[in-house]
Amino acid sequence: MVKVYIDPGHGGTDPGAVANGLKEKDLTLKIAKYTRDYLQDNYKGVSIKMSRTGDTYPSLTQRTNEANAWGADAFVSIHINAGGGTGYEDYIYNGGVSSDTHKLQSAIHNEVAPLFSTNRGKRVKNLAVVRQSKMPAVLTENGFIDTKKDADFLKSNANLKKIGQAHAKGIANYFGLKKKTSGNNAPSGTYTVKKGDTLWSIATDNGLTVKKLKDLNGLKSDTIHPGDKLTLSGSKKPSKPASKPKPSNSGKHGKLKIINVNNAAIVMDKPDRNNSKNLGTVKKGATLPLNGSVRGKNSSSGYWEVNFNGRLGYITGKFGKKV
Numbered sequence: 001m002v003k004v005y006i007d008p009g010h011g012g013t014d015p016g017a018v019a020n021g022l023k024e025k026d027l028t029l030k031i032a033k034y035t036r037d038y039l040q041d042n043y044k045g046v047s048i049k050m051s052r053t054g055d056t057y058p059s060l061t062q063r064t065n066e067a068n069a070w071g072a073d074a075f076v077s078i079h080i081n082a083g084g085g086t087g088y089e090d091y092i093y094n095g096g097v098s099s100d101t102h103k104l105q106s107a108i109h110n111e112v113a114p115l116f117s118t119n120r121g122k123r124v125k126n127l128a129v130v131r132q133s134k135m136p137a138v139l140t141e142n143g144f145i146d147t148k149k150d151a152d153f154l155k156s157n158a159n160l161k162k163i164g165q166a167h168a169k170g171i172a173n174y175f176g177l178k179k180k181t182s183g184n185n186a187p188s189g190t191y192t193v194k195k196g197d198t199l200w201s202i203a204t205d206n207g208l209t210v211k212k213l214k215d216l217n218g219l220k221s222d223t224i225h226p227g228d229k230l231t232l233s234g235s236k237k238p239s240k241p242a243s244k245p246k247p248s249n250s251g252k253h254g255k256l257k258i259i260n261v262n263n264a265a266i267v268m269d270k271p272d273r274n275n276s277k278n279l280g281t282v283k284k285g286a287t288l289p290l291n292g293s294v295r296g297k298n299s300s301s302g303y304w305e306v307n308f309n310g311r312l313g314y315i316t317g318k319f320g321k322k323v
């Protein structure tokens with residue numbers, strides 16, 4: 001578990017810089033919360049503490065003392081710049097710092113700086129919070145509150161969210177945090193087959209019999225392949241042949257007719273246009289047994305799941321129509 005200390009600059013009696021109807025303390029708190037939420041929602045193995053979650057003012061020393069006592073692995077202080085200028089810059093202590101400190105700065109810089117039209121660089125300065133922190137510490141200055149262009153950018157919550165998420169991605173990249181997976185209980189009721197899985201292991205993990213699992217997915221053999229998507233739920237949701245097919249929940253759905261291609265549609269072994277093996281092709285106008293549809297990867301129109309020569313195959317959504 002890595003410990004990340006996030007410090008929204010200023011707060012309470014200290015508004016920070018104020019201009020263009022904005023207060024630095026409000027913006028830093030919003031960005032910090034977006035950073036925290038994105039880390040918590042998307043990554044495993046991370047624990048987060050914030051110097052403040054409301055409009056209060058812990059002193060700078062209180063903040064660094066808390067991070068040091070907690071044993072934080074990284075300290076990230078979020079600020080908005082002022083004094084006339086534009087763009088993004090970040091700071092580490094201008095004394096002796098570890099190579100990890102430089103790595104943390106670069107990781108955050110690489111994600112956040114591209115959000116701004118001007119990159120003012122990776123900088124060093126004798127700032128209290130980066131000096132007093134015992135762990136790698138970075139302070140970011142996210143645009144100038146007193147420059148109209150930057151202030152207009154910071155007035156949008158969507159932009160503050162992007163800035164927060166970019167901080168989170170930078171922190172995650174620095175630590176090499178693993179993404180959370182949706183797991184077996186994905187709302188779509190589908191399971192992506194992993195290496196080493198068997199029909200039996202998937203069935204028992206999900207409270208199904210092998211027969212039920214095979215019926216749900218129209219499987220004739222016991223062979224499954226990593227990357228295959230299996231339907232786990234037997235509830236009957238209407239399956240509309242929309243441009244974005246939804247995962248199907250019952251075994252068979254009539255027939256799929258091949259449309260919108262010059263000659264023939266490719267049948268793939270996985271619902272992933274860029275990383276699948278071609279099983280063969282089906283001529284335009286031809287039909288084949290349809291199991292349903294899945295989201296998959298690299299196709300905005302999803303994929304149709306069909307029976308192709310006795311096994312599961314996938315056809316890009318826009319190349320088929322349920323008939």
Ligand SMILES: [Zn+2]
Pocket residue numbers: 009010016017024079080
């Ligand atoms: Zn500040």
